[in-house]
Amino acid sequence: MKYSSLFVGALILAVALPLCCGYYVVDGPQAELGERCNYTYECYYRYANCSWGICECETNYMEMEGICRPELGARCNGTDECYDRHATCRWGVCECEGNYTEKEGVCRPASGLGERCNYTYECSDRYANCSWGICECETNYTEMEGICRPELGARCNGTDECYDRHATCRWGVCECEGNYTEKEGVCRPDFSGSNLGDDCNNDYQCGNNAECGGGGLCTCKTGFHAGDDLICVKGNASVGSSCINNVGCEKVPGLKCDQIYNRGECVCSDGFHINADGKTCAQGVESSCTPSSGCSDPAMECKESPDGVYTCQCRDGYEAVGDVCRKTGHSVHVHVDVDVDVDV
Structure with a gap:
């Protein structure tokens, strides 16, 4: 029984080990990449096909060190080494690892909007360009919440959120949704x-x-x-x-x-x-005014200058601080001389 168990274990290991390393074990002729073949099953490595009588990597797989490696987006399993050295097999697909982003089929170092760059492929946003050394949204795309959003008429895909909140991505382009019509580049209600x-x-x-x-x-x-x-x-x-x-x-x-x-x-x-409320505006010192309308700031009054121009000036008791009027500060300096006799 011991010898039987050892034999079965050795057989399993002999079959499993090659499978883990990117190639198959088959009966009959076995062809490596670039060698002649008659059928795909004769090709020694996983992800290889017999094409025109030669073993070659199938579509979306590239030869590296004699083995077919999955490219970005190609199916893989946990033991596969992706072709891009900055990619990893995640959920059965080769994807760029952290701090890298896919650009033109290659994992590139990721730079966010407003960050420095040398080349456009370094910008992490698919709709960003490297402009004067900074990642910025390309033409017809506008930044919103740190992402380049496509404007009306710009290309998009199903996962994109269009910049106009009443637009949706339809047939690869951002268009106004139902009951809204595009006017002056904006979706307006009908x-x-x-x-x-x-x-x-x-x-x-x-x-x-x-x-x-x-x-x-x-x-x-x-x-x-x-x-x-x-x-x-x-x-x-x-x-x-x-x-x-x-x-x-x-x-x-x-x-x-x-x-x-x-x-x-x-x-x-x-x-x-x-103003401090963040919603209203007040006139600044020396801004234009008319005697009939006066100035919006109660601390100012409309006064005529020697050259006949009316401008807002601080009222008595106020002084200009920048373009606003503040109450004039009052301070009193008191000097007291005190004579003290001390008995020793």
Whole structure:
């Protein structure tokens, strides 16, 4: 019985050992890579085919040290050594290991957006380029949460999240989803009437809570502002509110749209600074003003300079600190002489 057990164990080892090392053991003729063959089973190594009478590695496998190694994305098992030296077999597929990313079929050192690089293949994001030594999103892609997102019309795949939140990847391109239509590079909801920033001649051509502004563009009425969908909703615009084509912020003094063409956000106008609330803007010292409107900051007043120009200046009791007015500090210096007699 002992000799029988030893024989069976030796037989199993003789079969298993070759299988673990990238080749098969078969009866009959055995051909290595590059040698002649008649059938695939005659080829000695795993992942090899008999092609035109010669044993060669099958598609997605490359010869290395006489063995067919799986390339990136090719099937593998835990004992396989992937062809790329920075790849490993994970869940039955060769993938790049940590701190490396696949670019053009090769594992490259990963550099995130904003990080230094020498070549585009070093940038970890598939839609990033190495521009002036820094990884940046390529044209038609915009950074969002550290990832390059495809804009409308840009190529994408099923796993991509399009930059416009009302767009989806369809047939390899980011397109507006149902009930939304692309206008000026933005997905807008379908409704009767023109959208914010569209050309108009009359108020009725614009959507709800909107009117045709002096520039011939639809804009929100006073007391309304554009929401994320560019539909006018109740409330005044503030810093960060949506705008487009230079309209959507003009009803609030001190605000302007940061995009003359296309979509943007409301920001403080020139000569204004953002208040501590982070939403409203106040005029800065020496900003232009008119006596009738005055200055938005109560610590300022509109004064005429010797050359006839009206600007905001600090009121009495205030002093300029940068472009804002602060209360003038008061300090009192007291000097006291004291004579003390001491008996010793």
